[in-house]
Amino acid sequence: MNYEAIHLMRKQEIHKQTTSEHLNQxxxxxxxxVVHLAIEKVEAEQGRIPAPFAFFVMGSAGRREQSIWSDQDHGIVFDGKKEHKRYFLRLGKEIVTGLELTGYQRCDGKVMASESMWTQTLASWSEQVIGWLEQASWQSLRHFSTFFDSRVLIGQKNLLAKVKVTTFCYLENHRQLYNRFIDNFDFIRKGTNIFGKLLTEQSGPMSGRVPIKTTTILPYVNAMRLLALHHQESRASTLQRMQELKTKYTFLQEYEAIYHQLMEFRFVHTKAAENYDAVHYIPLHQLSKDDKKELKQFMKSGSELFQLAKEAIETECSKW
Structure with a gap:
């Protein structure tokens, strides 16, 4: 099977998926x-893979929250010599090419295994994430947040786990960083106006559409990322983070059900999206009165969850 055959399979089968969970599986x-095919091609050209490695996905793929359309967010960590980096960058470039040919848009921010920042040795990865935390700028914490929502797709899971353990050890001794995380995440784009009406884009190609990603989904994602960092939960999925931490925070039982419903709501209302940009928006005209009411409640609940997570961390940090 080649990339063209995989792309054809994608076109034929993607709209057959019936739920958000099935779509992400x-x-x-x-x-x-695609990754296995890329490995075969690079090994045929360059020889066998020279060191243990893990190819991991980040962002919506890392959290198992992809829509019909998705871009690429991924990296490679390998346990080998620095000179092996050239090989893994070549592999990363082949993976990017393969994913693009099969329908996954390249990341505009170049968060891909073809880039030096996102393909590194185990030691270099650990140094890099600590460097991001030490710098603690808006950009470096954005890089760190992207990395933290990661999971291994192909390769040795323990390699990525080791980098995350390094992160947790550092945060254990620099707990003031949680306030920086809160500041970094503490922005929720308004989804309704003062009259309770849904706000849409006013101009451009998405005019008349509700930006569901920024107004509705991100508050849940950011809230659970904060709690996961605070409690050293390495899983990337927002729902898995809720499942793991709901014994600690009983309020998560309610929001776990809400977030699952939100993922299905988005799945239903973005199935007809024509491209990757459009999949983050829902045309207002396609929403019924009940749909609009449900979407507003999702927005309200997301804002409530973020506030609860923020207050929980601030309260616990004040005891240290």
């Missing part, structure tokens, strides 16, 4: 096919 299997 399907994305995983498709991406794994």
């Amino acid at each position: 399907w994305h995983d299997e498709l991406m794994k096919r």
Whole structure:
């Protein structure tokens, strides 16, 4: 099977997926096919892979929250010599090419395994994440947040786990950083006006559409990332983070159900999106009265969850 055959499979099967969960399982299997094919091609050219490695996905793929369309956010960590980096960058470039040919848009911010920042040795990765935390700028914490929402798709899971353990050890001794995380995440784009009406984009190609990603989904994602960091929970999925931490925070039981409903709501209302940009928006005209009411409640609940997470961390940090 080649990339063209995988792309054809994507076109034929992607709209057959019936739930958000099924769609993300399907994305995983498709991406794994691409990565295995890329490995075969590079090994045929360059020889066998020279060191243990892990190819990991980040962002919506890392959290298992991809839509019909998705871009690429991924990296490679390998346990080998620095001179092996050239090999893994070549592999990263082949993976990027393969994913693009099969329908996954390149990341505009170049968060991809073809880039030096996102393909490194185990030691260099640990140094880099600590460097991001030490700098603690808006940009460096953005890089760190992107990395933290990661999971291994192909390769040795323990390599990525070791980098995250390094992160947790550092945060244990620099707990003031949680306030920086809160500042970094503490912005929720308004989804309704003072009259309670849904706000849409006013100009451009997304005019008349509700930006569901920034107004509705990100508050849940950011809230659970904060709690996961605080409690050294390495899983990337927002729902898995809720499941793992709901014994500690009983309020998460309610929001776990809400977030699952939100993912299905987005799945239903973005299935017809024509491209990657459009998948983050819902045309207002396609929403019924009940849909609009439900979406507003999702927005309200997301804001409430972020506030609860923020207050919980601030209260616990004040006891240190």
